[in-house]
Amino acid sequence: MRQILAIFAKDARRFWLEILICISLLIALLLVYPATWRVEDLPVDISRIRIFGEGPTGLLAGSVVVLIPIAWLVLIARAVHCERLVGNTQFWLTRPYDWRKLLGAKLLYLAAFLYVPFFVAQCVLLREGGFHPFHYLGGLLFNLLLLTAVGVLPLVALATITTGFGRLMLVLLGVALVIVAAAVANSAMPSYVTSSVPDILSGNLAIGVIFCGSLATAIVMYGRRRAKAGWLILLALTLVMCSTAFFDPDSALVERYYPELSSGSAAPVAFAYGAQGLNQPGATFTDDKRGVDIAIPMLASGVQDGYVAIPEALRVIMTNAAGARWESPWQGFAEERFLPGMRATWVHFRMRRSVYEQFKAMPVTLRVSIAATMARKASESVIPLPDADFAVPEIGVCKPTRWMLSPDEIMGIACRSAMNNPRLTYVSALWTSGGCKAGAALDLNHVMINNWVGELDPGPAEFGITSVWDAHVNLSRPGTNDAERWNLCEGTPMRFTQYLPARRLRDDVTIPSFHLPELAIGDKLMLVLPR
């Protein structure tokens, strides 16, 4: 322990400036970030990157959020390079350093000057945001774990195989170039090949691979100082990560993850072919012009009371009378949620142009498999919209957002949640037309506005520098004059319905004698013409 403390004290003395900068940035975050919650009159909902677009306060907070990881990078790199592991002339190599104690000292350094200040800052932010940190201990620790897996440990690993900060920056540049190259290669693939199915395993797998690869590199380097082995591990790690640009493991898992609906069971949502009137199938080129996007009108119904159905992926099997058969890979489903009742919708799938040409000539039988998640209503609360912050169960703290030019009128709500996006919530209210006049009675015309916010299964925490997440719910209909514009007013009852995941299922819809529609020419917008 004496050795660990000696190395720790030495590093703390030597890198006092780096430590000071890191802690100062965290303090700046605590001062600046909560101010963004108090910004009034939001012009528009700019979603999750809004802190970069809300004037000087948002810009400042965004800058601090960007600077903190950079400061950490310097803090980590300097500490590791202080007893660098590559080379044969370092002062410590011939001293009785025990590698475990050296590693222990570096971990203690990171704990003292990165993890503990970050943890404290996250707790303070929660407190400032109106949340009790003790209730989110699991999320706070999970966030630290994510920080370790995707931030600290990879940086430590890269620092162990480099001789100095300059070299480390070059390696980071190389990593960035590899990522860009993989992304470019992925985007160059035809869109009918790439899948956008929901994350089943790939997200956790990627985090696990990065964590294990980085840990192995750090241990190999500290334990044996084998730079070649360290590089090989990181190279293998990079190749594995890049391979996910071309192979999506989630696509292969859809059938296992969404079991087939057993006979006699009710489908989460029943789809039926819904071509009628102007709603006819359409075909357009995909964005990359290498494939064809087919849109089929559907009627969705059959969702049980108290449930919401969320289709997440689809696969199409197409056969014709000549015996030709084509099966698509699993493809992502447009983000839609289906509540009880019947609703018209569109189902899109992509295919290779040659396949389209092959099957266009004669009617086909389409079997569309849809993988969906059922979520059940967990809780519901109705809250008259106040003029100030108000607590919403399972979401956090919300406040009305107002039109910049008409502060009396409320366009939606801005919510803060702890450690993550809120649980999937259906927000509904009744609109008031003609503006909210001070002192006037509410004039509800019973037109309902609704919107969704949050994620179905948000987990204990999502990785973030801030522990308080923002979510904006737009509940307005802009108009050019008071009569056209519908808004929320103070006192409007707001209904918040939370949903929890219930089960995942896969069901088929068969459309016999389907004619692939003609390709719309010249524009990707679908030209819908009755047959």
Added chain:
Amino acid sequence: MTFAIRTENLVKRFGSTVALDDVGVEVPEGAIYALVGPNGAGKTTLIKLLMNIFRPSTGSATVLGLDSRRVASSFLSQIGYVSENQEAPDWMRVGEMLRYYRNFYSDWDRELETQLVRQFDLPLDRKLKNLSRGMRMKAAFASSLAYRPRLIVLDEPLSGLDPLVRDELIVGLLDRAPETTVFLSSHDLAEIEGFSSHVGFLEKGRLLFQEEMASLTARFREVTVTLNGSATAPLGVPASWLQVEAADSVVRFVHTNYSEDESAAEMAGFFPAARDIRADAMRLREIFLAIAKSNRGVGQSEINTRPSLEVRA
């Protein structure tokens, strides 16, 4: 005899380059062993193998009885290592560095530290990066001697230092010598001649020989034979004669296996017409030059076989 350092058939390759080739070094405990050789001979590589900074390609090395591949961690508290190429914690002050190193050695002797600081006149409040080369080397010596290591390994510790600093370091080293073994490398023969007890000569990765210094200087003689008539280079000279040259009436050579009794008779028999035979003691530098030239095939002795230089530990 026990050895503080022993290598057997030690080979180190860097790619296709053979840095050390079948090296067998034996350093007796208590010796001051000087490993000499020209630049690039493999001295630093050998030392880094002993310190487990490099790993042998084949062969083995033991340091204080332990396989060199296991020399690490707490075992290093028995070894003091100073190298001209070693980095130092430059951002530290001298006193801070000594205080820092104390934490790593259970046998750190505070009194000895104070004595060394005084002896080397070290400025405790100066940063290492602001010290002269000589002063940095003295600080390195102090930090490597203060825990009374059983073995002191020095890689070219004296090169480039002014004579005053060099003497100070040698005195500091010799003060510790009775309680330790010293293994040092140098390409400057003059600087190690005065205090080494053993010497090994490394060239192009091969250990040409190693021997106790007293024995080495005793058996090497520069022989001058003055003949009555004009001299020619004799044929069939013993293998232990190097660089046999003849000019006018004088024949000169280096006798590598000289002994008072036997060599006088041997030479008298070889040069019956000799008017005078003189055998002068040689300095280390001259001995090494003679050996080096012979090994490079320079000079007269090409007609001779290579000298049989046996290890005489």
